[in-house]
Amino acid sequence: MRSRIISNVPLSRQHSTTLNTTRSRTLINPWAVGSVLSFGALVSYYFFSPDPSRGAPTSKHEKLSPSHFTPCTITSSEPCGPNARLITLTVPTKFLPASTEKRFSAIWSVFVKDDDIQVERPYTPLEGVDAEGRMRFWIKKYPHGEVSRWLHSKRVGDEVEIRGxxxxxxxxxxxxxxxxxxxxxxxxxxxxxxxxxxxISQGVSPETRFTLIHSSRSPSELPPSSIMSALHSFASGNPARFRFRVFVDELELDATGEKEDKLQLHVGRINKDALMSSIQEENSSSSWRIWPFKKSDNSHNLRKTLFLVCGPEPMIATLSGPYGRNFSQGPVGGVLKELGATSEQVYKF
Ligand SMILES: Cc1cc2nc3c(=O)[nH]c(=O)nc-3n(C[C@H](O)[C@H](O)[C@H](O)COP(=O)(O)OP(=O)(O)OC[C@H]3O[C@@H](n4cnc5c(N)ncnc54)[C@H](O)[C@@H]3O)c2cc1C
Structure with missing residues (x-):
């Protein structure tokens, strides 16, 4: 998952980096150099920032919108795995658009602003927003990550600003x-x-069948267990509609010293074999047995299949080829290319 604003180093940081650089050069007036470089940084930031809504104002009167930040409150924050938290942000209902407005169509995210350093990052509410204005996020903390560490440090009752x-x-x-x-x-x-x-669970597009193949490093880093159970249960009740496969790089030892494998986990990375076997696995419906790209006498049997890929960049590259320049999708590569998928059939998040 590539964050389009990850390269937006906060201005405060650019400034301090500049000052540190100039302090070590005694022959040049540090303040002059600092000013020039800071001005350059400002100009670069203004012209090359990929986020057109930078510097969006905060509004305490208008509805939630991408063009301004809206204050909301952290109403829950619970650990969920070694480096992740489930964080609920609640936006006052007066800021929600009227229910008739179709503004929250899957898949959407919001930007969360780190007030300390004035930098924002996008996050995806797991279940969208409910009628009470609640949005629940599963957020991983990166060791040197600016906003994820800041969000993890916030407590219930704290205010944060979002736009979207x-x-x-x-x-x-x-x-x-x-x-x-x-x-x-x-x-x-x-x-x-x-x-x-x-x-998927609402029966929208009933003719479409979905397969979710997820991977985490270890069982303890998997998504929240209540969500995993809900997915497994929906998949077993609706095999023709939804299939769910889970991979972990390795199993962990449980309290008894046994390797834990209670969640029908596949051990290993998602690769070509794993992908093909996940899709070709036995299924009550004979139509599932036809691999989308397999040559067939009857061309109508070839499925119209879309692949959506979202994860760390090395995973994206292995499965579907790296992103292109300037935030473009880039050509299809990796495993999906080997399988014959075209660029119309692949979307990299
Ligand atoms: C549309 C979209 C939706 C998203 N939804 C979610 C979501 O629901 N949940 C979620 O957890 N994430 C989500 N993300 C990712 C999220 O936006 C952030 O990119 C992520 O939280 C990291 O941001 P950060 O500010 O903490 O890290 P950054 O400061 O941007 O750092 C990014 C990486 O660089 C490393 N790094 C930073 N500084 C240094 C340094 N000095 N030396 C070495 N390494 C360094 C960090 O450790 C980290 O690995 C989404 C991204 C997009 C594009």
């Missing part, structure tokens, strides 16, 4: 795709769970 919704990708309720295969790694799971919550 930002449309990450839009599900089209038409007959374009017969099958959708979602490949996620780590918190790249969040957008697909939102799609599950809003589209």
């Amino acid at each position: 919704p930002m449309q990450t990708w839009l599900w089209q309720d038409d007959s374009t795709w017969n099958e959708v295969v979602m490949l996620s790694g780590g918190t790249g799971f969040a957008p697909f769970y939102q799609l599950f919550h809003d589209i």
Whole structure:
């Protein structure tokens, strides 16, 4: 999952980096150099920032919108795995758009602003927003990550500002795709769970079949167990609609010293074999047995399959080829290319 604003080093940081650099050069007036470099940093920031809404104001009167920040409150924050938390942000209902407005169509995210350093990052509410204005996020903390560490340090009752919704990708309720295969790694799971919550489990596009193949490093780093159970249970009750496969790099020892494998886990990385076997696995419906790209006498049997990929960049690159320049998708590569998927059939988050 590539954050489009990750490269936006906060201005305060650019400034302090500049000053540190100039202090070590005694022959040059440090303040002059600092001013020039700071001005350069400002100009670069202004012209090359990929986020057109930078410096968005805060509004305490208007509805939630991408064009300004809205204050909301942290109403829950619970650990969920070694480096992750489930954090609920609640936006006052007066800021929610009227229910008739279709502004929250899967898949969407919001920017959260770190007030300390004035930098924002996007996060995906797992179940969208409810009528009370609650949004629940599964957020991983990175050792040197600015906003994720800041969010993890916040307590229930603290105020944070968000802006959005930002449309990450839009599900089209038409007959374009017969099958959708979602490949996620780590918190790249969040957008697909939102799609599950809003589209798959709601019976939208009933002719489309979905497969979610998720991977985490270890069982303790998997998404929240209540969500995992809900997905397994929906998959077993609706095998023709939804399939769910979970991979971990390795199992962990449980309290008895046994390797833990209680969640039908596959050990290893998602690779070509894993992908093909996940999709080709026995299924009560004979149509599932036809691999989308397999040559067939009857061309109508070839499925219209879409692949959605969301996770760390190395995983994206292995499965679907790296992103292109300037935030473009880049050509299809990796495993999906080997399988014959075209660029129309692959979307990298
Ligand atoms: C549309 C979208 C939706 C998203 N949804 C979610 C979500 O639901 N949940 C979620 O957890 N994430 C989500 N993300 C990712 C999120 O936006 C952030 O990118 C993530 O939280 C990291 O931000 P950060 O500010 O903490 O890290 P950054 O400061 O941006 O750092 C990013 C990486 O660089 C490393 N790094 C930083 N400084 C240094 C240094 N000095 N030396 C070495 N390494 C360094 C960090 O350790 C980290 O690995 C989403 C991204 C997108 C694009």
